[in-house]
Amino acid sequence: MTAAREEILQKIRSAKGVSSPEVAATAYAGIERSYQSSAQLSRKEILHLFEERLREYDASVYRASAAEVGAAVAGVLSGRGVHRVLVPEGLPLEWQQGAEFVADRGFSSAKLDGFASVMTTATLGIAETGTIVLQNVSGQGRRALTLVPDYHLCILSTNQVVETVVEAMRLLEPTRNLPTTLFSGPSATADIEMTRIKGVHGPRFVDVVLVGEE
């Protein structure tokens, strides 16, 4: 195995010349990055765009003030007919209203499959693409939680919503080693005659509660 490693690296070096971390770092600094990297819209427009994108993905979006989250959750869940919800550890208790909430205790895959619904918070929202960023932190939990159940209710503060993908990637930089999932709408495929079909293996239904006064 090491023989293969040495041989491949040797071939690479003889193909294009030997490099070193120092040489690479100097050259790297010269890479042009003149694409858009900051927001151009107002906060109001950004939130409006985010909501619009989410709705294009058939997610329902609800607004609530910080004090109203629990009531909003109860309303959304009853509208969906959901009675039992899986939650990660660290999700604020005052949000957990209107159903039975079961905290993840490291359930097996088979046990996870017994849950039809999950509720989490999120790290970021990206308006231009309607993307929500999930990470393995308190209130969001491990990746399987938001994958196996068919319905995901996501609660996100308005000040976590940025306009562009680039801003989001820069904000994620300090926590880039955490398992991170960017999701944009429900799972989908266009493999059959390029018809977009919602929901193959990931959650087929996603709702979002946006929390904030804005």
Added chain:
Amino acid sequence: MSRVPLDPRTAPAFQTAAKMLLGDAQLRKNVRHATDVIQNKRRKLVEEKHDWQLLRESARQIRAHALQHLDVYLDEFERNFTRAGGVVHWARDAAEAQRIVVALVKESGSSEVIKIKSMTTEEVQLNNALEAAGIRAYETDLAELIIQLGEDQPSHIVVPALHKNRAQIREIFRRTMNLPDLGDKPADLADAARRFLREKFLRVKTAVSGANFLIAETGGICIVESEGNGRMCLTLPETLISVVGIEKVIPRWQDLEPLIQLLPRSATGERMNPYNSLWSGVHPGDGPRAMHVVLLDNGRTNVLADSEGRQTLQCIRCAACQNACPVYRQTGGHAYGSVYAGPIGAILTPQLMHMEHSQTLPYASSLCGACYEVCPVKINIPEVLIHLRNKVVEQNGWYAPESLAMKAVAAVFRSERRFRAAQRLGRIAELPLVKSEKRSFSIVGQKQATKPGWIGWLPGLLGGWTDTRDLQAMPKETFRDWWEKRGKA
């Protein structure tokens, strides 16, 4: 579920295969429909990105830089991935990759694996090797499942089953999943796949994937997908084995900024694909406990050694060039005799295979330049095609004048401005040579008498070339002019 993989060493020459496949009207219709749909979506979403050209340029520089310092970044990736609890393996060729993966699967104690769509594992014909070792592989991407159950071949990088329509897919599922009453609505078919695969996701303990990017500074992996089958494979099993070409490494996290914007818009015409997964190594309590990356050479270092062909390795496998290619749209993917079809296949396959095989592939193009226009990392495919044709000529010892002419054409393609100018000039200069009657589109390299609208004879340097090959007359309007006009309409 064994099938004969697409293998450039045994596949017929492009022109032969293309001629056969042109007779398959259903296939052509399916391919045209799918590529039309993606192209339209792509165009809309590229137009709304006012910084598209800046993103492309940045991505080109990042990918070219990563290749230029590939030894440094592979080493850095290996260190960081290892520190994060993963294990890196190196495979010189397909056989070595097969051996490594088979041994890892056996070590994991599993006789089954679930797989995420991966052109790299298709390239090394992994499924056949697994099967020969008594390991059952389940493809979990809907299109790959259709291909696997139908004992078929992928024909497109992003939508591998686009040559099949819903009726054909229903037949395959009915037969292989034992569902006699299955409907033919796309939603019914997707639902059948969901049920068929869910049990496997929950049960199978070992997964095999490719990767879209490896991130050197974090030892991280990025996988983009739509269906969630990828997330299933990379979070539920205990062992994950990713087979990744050595060229897939990028230096830093921030390099994802342009790349994850360019890829979905180019590939599927989406602002963002439904799922992007990013992680580095093993995370206790979240995902597999054992993680392996098999770094694959399999001819890539030979491509790297060719300074003109090297840019081929910048490819991020978005397939925009396939969708835009008038030749691909006529023939579909199988004619290319390799898992990499379309313009990228026409340049990648001959280089990976040292040109011994697939000598005709560099001719599977009308050099219209559409592939270059759409490529998100600005690979100048026409330039590489001409370079490879030149190599074919050198190898076969054809007339020196042709190779001279090729060099001249290559020089034109190297500059975008000169390329535009030459296209316009070409349309004027060729007028007297083109037969005028209108006939339907045809592909390069047919042996019959010259078709109307095709140039059968060229004066001067190119004379020897057109003795054996017809050149298609340049369209009245270049693709580029047309494109720009459509944008404004």
